[in-house]
Amino acid sequence: MFNILKQVSDYAKGSFEAAKYIGQGLSVTFDHMQRRPITVQYPYEKLIPSERFRGRIHFEFDKCISCEVCVRVCPINLPVVDWTFNKETKKKELKHYSIDFGVCIFCGNCVEYCPTNCLSMTEEYELAAYDRHELNYDNVALGRLPTKVTQDPMVTPLRELGYLPKGVISPHDLPPESNRSGKRPEEILQEKNS
Ligand code: SF4
Numbered sequence: 001m002f003n004i005l006k007q008v009s010d011y012a013k014g015s016f017e018a019a020k021y022i023g024q025g026l027s028v029t030f031d032h033m034q035r036r037p038i039t040v041q042y043p044y045e046k047l048i049p050s051e052r053f054r055g056r057i058h059f060e061f062d063k064c065i066s067c068e069v070c071v072r073v074c075p076i077n078l079p080v081v082d083w084t085f086n087k088e089t090k091k092k093e094l095k096h097y098s099i100d101f102g103v104c105i106f107c108g109n110c111v112e113y114c115p116t117n118c119l120s121m122t123e124e125y126e127l128a129a130y131d132r133h134e135l136n137y138d139n140v141a142l143g144r145l146p147t148k149v150t151q152d153p154m155v156t157p158l159r160e161l162g163y164l165p166k167g168v169i170s171p172h173d174l175p176p177e178s179n180r181s182g183k184r185p186e187e188i189l190q191e192k193n194s
């Protein structure tokens, strides 16, 4: 008799423990249902890069004066500036310009120091290639206008997910004037400085 009672008690205790653990597991699941999404359905959806995003470099051949400042300020002397000296005009003539994005660290020094502003950083970040040599962009490839997430009809552009209005879970079709929850980094800085 005593044994049976002990077995029933152990069984009830075990069932209670199992129910407790299932409850704990489900509470985590339900908690996640309330959270904001942190992924996008790439490549059908893409986040819009920030204004200062340092993506693929754009180069304007006609503006370049072959001064090679970009080479000197580059931490790895990466840009290749191929020029000849024109004795008649007594000026350098650019023949070829290239940057190998397989090596570039996108620091932006070349863009910053170029005296004629012929280099600029774009928001293009999809540079994957099967052959690493394809990442060595010549002046034609560098001169191609960048693709933009907002101009691609096949892509749904999304604004950043961290500042969605309170209670909004999906960032799709969010009106631009909607209030954001939380403060943006520049607002926090402004408060600190004031
Ligand atoms: S972004 Fe930086 S690493 Fe790349 S070419 Fe310019 S200076 Fe060199």
Ligand code: SF4
Binding pocket: 063, 064, 065, 066, 067, 068, 069, 070, 071, 081, 113, 114, 115, 116, 117, 118, 119
């Ligand atoms: S710094 Fe600018 S102008 Fe000078 S060589 Fe480089 S890209 Fe051309």
